Amino acid sequence: MTAFEAIGVVGGGAWGTALANAAARAGRSVTLWARDASEVATMRDRRENVRRLPGVRLEDAVSPTADLADLRRVDTALLVVPAQALRGVALALAPVLPTGCPAVVCAKGIERATGSFMTDVTSEAMPHATPAVLSGPSFAEDVSRGLPTAVVLAAAQESLAEALAQALSSSRFRVYHGVDMRGVEIGGAAKNVLAIAAGIVAGRRLGESARAALTARGFAELTRFARAFGGRPETLMGLSGLGDLILTCGSAKSRNFAFGVDLGEGLPVGEAGHGKLAEGAFTARALVEMARSAGVDLPICEAVDAVLSGRVGIDDVVERLMTRPLKSEG
Ligand SMILES: NC(=O)C1=CN([C@@H]2O[C@H](COP(=O)(O)OP(=O)(O)OC[C@H]3O[C@@H](n4cnc5c(N)ncnc54)[C@H](O)[C@@H]3O)[C@@H](O)[C@H]2O)C=CC1
Numbered sequence: 250m251t252a253f254e255a256i257g258v259v260g261g262g263a264w265g266t267a268l269a270n271a272a273a274r275a276g277r278s279v280t281l282w283a284r285d286a287s288e289v290a291t292m293r294d295r296r297e298n299v300r301r302l303p304g305v306r307l308e309d310a311v312s313p314t315a316d317l318a319d320l321r322r323v324d325t326a327l328l329v330v331p332a333q334a335l336r337g338v339a340l341a342l343a344p345v346l347p348t349g350c351p352a353v354v355c356a357k358g359i360e361r362a363t364g365s366f367m368t369d370v371t372s373e374a375m376p377h378a379t380p381a382v383l384s385g386p387s388f389a390e391d392v393s394r395g396l397p398t399a400v401v402l403a404a405a406q407e408s409l410a411e412a413l414a415q416a417l418s419s420s421r422f423r424v425y426h427g428v429d430m431r432g433v434e435i436g437g438a439a440k441n442v443l444a445i446a447a448g449i450v451a452g453r454r455l456g457e458s459a460r461a462a463l464t465a466r467g468f469a470e471l472t473r474f475a476r477a478f479g480g481r482p483e484t485l486m487g488l489s490g491l492g493d494l495i496l497t498c499g500s501a502k503s504r505n506f507a508f509g510v511d512l513g514e515g516l517p518v519g520e521a522g523h524g525k526l527a528e529g530a531f532t533a534r535a536l537v538e539m540a541r542s543a544g545v546d547l548p549i550c551e552a553v554d555a556v557l558s559g560r561v562g563i564d565d566v567v568e569r570l571m572t573r574p575l576k577s578e579g
Pocket residue numbers: 260261262263264265283284285301329330331332334337338355356357358387388389390525526528
């Protein structure tokens with residue numbers, strides 16, 4: 250197994266920049282690709298991603314570029330663009346990467362147009378790459394400041410997941426490894442929808458008890474969905490699943506949670522989140538449609554989708570959730 254010395258980070262947003270720094274601190278040399286040439290020029294000059302991650306110095310081992318061809322010699326690529334942009338970027342990257350190169354999905358979402366998971370999008374768009382996925386409770390700001398963080402990286406082959414985890418880990422960024430790609434990616438995608446729900450509860454001032462109940466019942470939804478789509482329930486008990494749900498359903502720093510707070514306070518969908526990326530808003534519809542087709546009950550995610558589509562008002566949705574037929578907790 251190679252040592253994975255040269256890492257390519259594809260996507261120059263907050264998370265791509267934070268991961269580039271994390272990989273550099275783990276001793277890797279990093280090429281950070283962003284599509285916007287002027288942002289790349291600024292990153293090179295100022296050693297800072299002024300727009301997406303202000304106040305954080307780029308590590309010396311990070312080389313920003315706007316040219317995808319500069320990734321042709323990397324031995325691992327981290328895919329860190331928004332979920333709905335992943336396919337396009339992966340298609341462009343496919344001819345550049347060496348055959349067999351691991352392509353680690355770091356985006357959290359489901360492709361809206363096709364209802365596809367991110368690792369499947371990656372396999373389709375980059376048939377010569379080896380898909381993997383990294384997820385877990387990790388705000389870009391925390392990682393970039395070097396605060397202690399733990400995530401999980403899964404690949405079909407355990408030895409590959411372990412080698413990649415080794416390559417990216419440092420004393421501040423601990424990467425666990427596993428083989429349940431589906432479970433890990435479902436945890437990351439579904440928690441964003443539930444974080445919007447938790448934000449709505451906070452914005453509507455429904456109370457801390459309601460938020461805790463929603464988080465716990467949301468976790469039940471996430472686990473049911475994962476089981477139906479081939480993820481292992483025990484994976485969802487871990488960092489990508491319970492861990493990320495606790496983080497994003499409880500923190501105003503989460504963009505999905507903040508988007509929900511805006512909705513709860515009465516802002517229209519088009520204004521909620523103030524233009525920041527809230528992946529759950531794109532994933533909600535795909536998630537509920539997939540669940541319906543598999544006969545999986547996701548009442549909270551359904552409620553989020555109904556609010557986002559404007560079909561039902563927030564107070565009606567809460568009433569509906571609270572008056573569903575009583576059932577056993579399992
Ligand atoms: N910010 C965070 O704390 C974390 C984010 N993530 C995930 O990482 C992914 C990216 O999020 P962030 O970097 O935070 O978002 P961001 O909003 O900070 O940046 C998104 C970046 O993607 C670029 N982009 C958008 N469309 C593109 C396209 N078609 N081609 C090329 N580049 C494109 C934008 O120019 C921007 O640089 C999301 O799926 C998010 O859920 C995961 C863990 C933590």
